[in-house]
Each structure stands twice: as structure tokens, then as C-alpha cells.
Amino acid sequence: MTAQSSKATEESQIRKLIDDQVKAIRDKDSKALMSDFAPDVLLFDLINPLQYSGSDAARSRAEEWLSSFQGPIGYEIRDLSITAGADVAFCHSLNGVSGMKTAGEKIEMWWRATVCFQKIDGRWMVRHEHSSVPFDMESGKASLDLKQ
Amino acid sequence: MTAQSSKATEESQIRKLIDDQVKAIRDKDSKALMSDFAPDVLLFDLINPLQYSGSDAARSRAEEWLSSFQGPIGYEIRDLSITAGADVAFCHSLNGVSGMKTAGEKIEMWWRATVCFQKIDGRWMVRHEHSSVPFDMESGKASLDLKQ
Numbered sequence A, B: 001m002t003a004q005s006s007k008a009t010e011e012s013q014i015r016k017l018i019d020d021q022v023k024a025i026r027d028k029d030s031k032a033l034m035s036d037f038a039p040d041v042l043l044f045d046l047i048n049p050l051q052y053s054g055s056d057a058a059r060s061r062a063e064e065w066l067s068s069f070q071g072p073i074g075y076e077i078r079d080l081s082i083t084a085g086a087d088v089a090f091c092h093s094l095n096g097v098s099g100m101k102t103a104g105e106k107i108e109m110w111w112r113a114t115v116c117f118q119k120i121d122g123r124w125m126v127r128h129e130h131s132s133v134p135f136d137m138e139s140g141k142a143s144l145d146l147k148q
Helices: A003-026 A032-033 A057-065 B003-026 B028-036 B054-064
Strands: A038-043 A069-084 A086-101 A108-121 A123-132 B037-044 B070-084 B090-099 B106-120 B123-132
Touching: A003 A069, A003 A086, A003 A108, A003 B028, A032 A057, A032 B090, A038 A057, A057 A108, A057 B003, A057 B106, A069 A108, A086 B028, A086 B090, A086 B123, A108 B106, A108 B123, A123 B106, A123 B123, B003 B070, B028 B054, B037 B054, B054 B070, B070 B106
Parallel strands: A038 A123, B037 B123
Antiparallel strands: A069 A086, A086 A108, A108 A123, B070 B090, B090 B106, B106 B123
């Protein structure tokens, strides 16, 4: 393969992994979601705490989040940009979720997402994920009304 | 070179780039800071707006931030983890700044940082940077009192 076609192949593999993750979230399938995470994954999530270290902590967080919705979860990824080398890759995007929380509150929110990948034993895995909203300097409030 | 030593070489080049950026911030040298940024860099910053797209926007933001301090800037990077391939790499860390703002307010804060790199014409450049603090679900407030 030429370098160009090899790069395209890696990118399409990453794109498929991301599509699978979108499907796993919409299906509330934490097992499918976690199957792409490396054992030593480090997550910087939207809300406290500061970080989740390792796939066990990430799994607990994913299960907690997915089960906080009643009914379907709407989940979308926009402005996705993927940069892939032979065995290290990253992407960034704006991700949105909508749905009804178990407490009855309807939510729709968007955030910034960065995901970093490494090919381990021939398979792309998520090594690091960073999700956040910016905050407003004056009020100190997180910007939870971002729209796409 | 073996794959192992090549990987170590790329990692040490990334580490040097990060060291140079720490020095540039402490020196309030936005030109040095920006010299490692790719023209199409995309920044997700701590505060609004949602994103800064391109090196011109990133430069304006860096100049505004560096000039918002009077006197020296204390800047530190902790828990740095670098994953480098042949031409794509990423790192994550906890970054802290301390100093006196021009308005007289003393600040010391820590945040989560993810930086994504690509080798362009044989030189590592920053293609993407994501800095954030998590927020508290109850209050909606950004967590600005993170300590290391």
C-alpha cells in the first residue's frame, strides 16, 4: 500500500470505531462501548472528578451515565476531524446528547470531545478521552447552553 | 534504528517541544509559543468561546492571556504522559498556573490538558490542544479550586 492509502485505511478504521461507539451509546450498551477502551485508558470527563484512570473506573462511569437516562438517548457527533498515523491517532469533534433523565429532567447539551487512539496488537483502542465545556470567566459557570 | 529506539526518539522530541512551551509561557514569549503550532491548529480552551480555529486565532488568544499577568507567570506540568508514533502523537497532563493578574487578582489554578501533535515536513507541530476543568453537576460551576 502507498502511504496515502494506508493513512486512508487507518482513518476509516478509526471512523468505524467511532460509529460503533455512537451506536453503543444509543443502545445504552456499556459493554460494547467499553470494548474499544485500553486497560490503562485515562478519561477527563465533563463533570467532577478531575479524572477517571483505568478501564474499571471508565466502565463504572459509563454505566452510571447510560443508566441516568429514561427512554432513548439521542447522540450525535459533528465537525469530526481524524488524524491517523500507522499506530497513533487522534480526533476532535463536537458531541451532543439529548434525552430525558431518570429524574424527569429533559436535557440537550453539546460539548467538545478529543479522543486519542493507539493500535494495540493490531487493533485501534481508545487510550485517552477528554470531554469538556468551556466556562464563563465572569460567572464561573460552565457553558451548558452550547448549540450546534 | 529499532522500533523501540525510534519511539524513544520521537517521545524525547515531543518532550523537548513541551519544555520549550513551558519556557515560552514563563517568558511571556507568544512568538516562541506559537512557533510550534500548525497553521490549522484547533484549540478547545478553558474559557469561552467554544473553540479557536487556526493559528491567527490561537496567537491572539495566547497574547491576550500572557499579557493578562503582571510580573512573573508560574507554570508547571504534572503527570505528563506522552504516546508517540512515527508521525502522530498525543500527551495529557495536569497543568498549573500562578501569578498576579493585571487587575490585581492573585490566581493559582490547575486544569486538564491534552495536546495532539503531527510531524509536518519532519518537525513535530501542535495540531490540537484541549484544556478544561470539569464542572460540578449540582451548582453548574466550573471547578476552579483543583489542587495538585
